[in-house]
Each structure stands twice: as structure tokens, then as C-alpha cells.
């Protein structure tokens with residue numbers, strides 16, 4: 244019998260080795276990878292997201308949990324692919340042109356992975372053309388734009404405009420310290436998230 248509660252608790256505690264052992268013994272014991280993902284890893288990551296949002300834990304703890312999540316995913320991902328189980332959706336993410344800040348973007352990326360999305364992380368200093376072309380090539384559902392500078396957040400608008408001009412079906416979610424809901428509305432974004440936990444909620448709601 245797979246120890247889903249143990250997997251979730253080890254992930255919340257950021258215990259990478261324990262997550263690896265418990266996930267491995269769950270799949271060795273015949274539990275399906277999707278069930279291990281949903282009832283163990285994702286349920287643990289949801290707790291991490293909620294605690295982060297409520298300021299009960301901080302960036303370092305989230306990063307340690309995300310690393311434990313990745314260790315579990317290393318075992319699960321090939322099995323999911325083999326079983327033909329699809330991700331919840333495709334999420335393209337990056338920091339906009341001129342901006343090199345990536346810590347917040349990485350958190351958003353890990354949270355989304357943790358809730359079952361295929362995440363294509365383009366990195367930092369990404370042009371509008373690269374965002375939109377990647378979204379088209381990957382048949383993405385959502386593009387996530389991050390900006391930490393007041394001088395670079397203006398570059399989000401060109402991504403949204405280009406996506407419309409190219410008939411790109413992906414919705415656009417924006418976030419980052421200088422952003423506000425009213426700015427997101429002004430540039431025509433489909434969603435705004437003030438933190439990584441809210442980003443998962445907004446992105447999931449757009450599907």
C-alpha cells in the first residue's frame with residue numbers, strides 16, 4: 244500500500260531522500276504514477292503553496308520542497324509518459340526582455356510543475372517574438388510573464404499584442420513585484436498573480 248501521506252509530509256518537510264524512497268516503493272509496489280503524483284506529490288505541494296501564501300513559510304523552504312518534488316518527479320515522469328498520461332496543460336514561462344531576475348519566476352515554474360503542468364521555462368531576458376513563437380510551437384495553453392523592474396514590465400504589453408496579432412490561443416498571465424491588477428487589466432492580460440501560489444490558482448482557472 245503506497246504511503247501517500249508520507250510522501251506529502253516528506254515533500255512538505257523538504258526531505259528529498261525520503262520522497263525518493265517512498266515514491267520508488269509506491270511504484271515498485273504497483274501503484275500507478277498518476278495516483279502517486281496526485282495523492283502524494285501534488286497534495287504535498289498544495290500545502291506548501293498555501294503555507295507560502297499565508298506567509299507561514301518563506302522562499303528557502305519552498306525551494307527545498309520544490310527540490311524534493313523534482314526528485315519524486317524524476318521517478319514519476321518517465322512512467323507517466325510511458326502510460327500516455329497527459330499533463331494538465333502547457334505553460335510557457337519566462338522573464339521579459341531586459342530583465343534578469345528569475346527567482347520569483349522559478350518559484351512560479353516549480354509550483355506549476357507541482358500541480359501537474361508541463362512547464363517550458365524560457366529563462367530570462369526573453370523577447371516577445373520568442374514567447375509567442377514558443378507558445379505556438381508548444382501549443383501552449385498559458386504564457387506566464389514575469390518582470391521585477393518598472394522599466395521592463397512595459398515589455399509585457401508587446402507580448403500580449405503580438406500573441407493577438409499572431410492568433411496565438413494561449414492566455415497570458417503576468418506577475419512580479421511591480422505589477423498590479425490594474426496594470427494587468429490596462430495591458431490586456433488574462434490574469435494577474437501577486438505570488439507563486441496564486442499563479443497556480445489563476446493558471447488552473449484559465450483552463
Ligand code: B1M
Nearest residue numbers: 342343344345346347387388389392393418419420438439
Ligand atoms: Co534587482 N532590483 N536589480 N537584482 N533585485 C529589485 C527588483 C529592486 C526592487 C531592488 C531595489 O532597488 N530595492 C530594484 C527594482 C526597482 C524598480 O524597478 N522598481 C532592482 C534593480 C534596480 C536592479 C538593477 C537595475 C540594479 C542595477 O544593476 N543597478 C539590476 C537589473 C538587472 C536586470 O534585470 N537587467 C538588478 C539586478 C539584480 C541581481 C542580478 C543582483 C539579483 C537578481 C538575481 C536573480 O534573480 N537571479 C537582484 C535581486 C535579487 C533583487 C531583489 C533584492 C530580490 C528579488 C527577488 O528575487 N525576490 C529585489 C528587491 C526586492 O524584491 N526586495 C531587486 C524574491 C522573489 C521570490 O520575489 O521576484 O517578487 P519576486 O517574485 C514573487 C512575486 O513577485 C511573484 O511570485 C514570486 C513568489 O511569490 N511573481 C510572479 C514573480 N513573477 C511572477 C510571474 C507570475 C506570477 C507571479 O505569473 C507568470
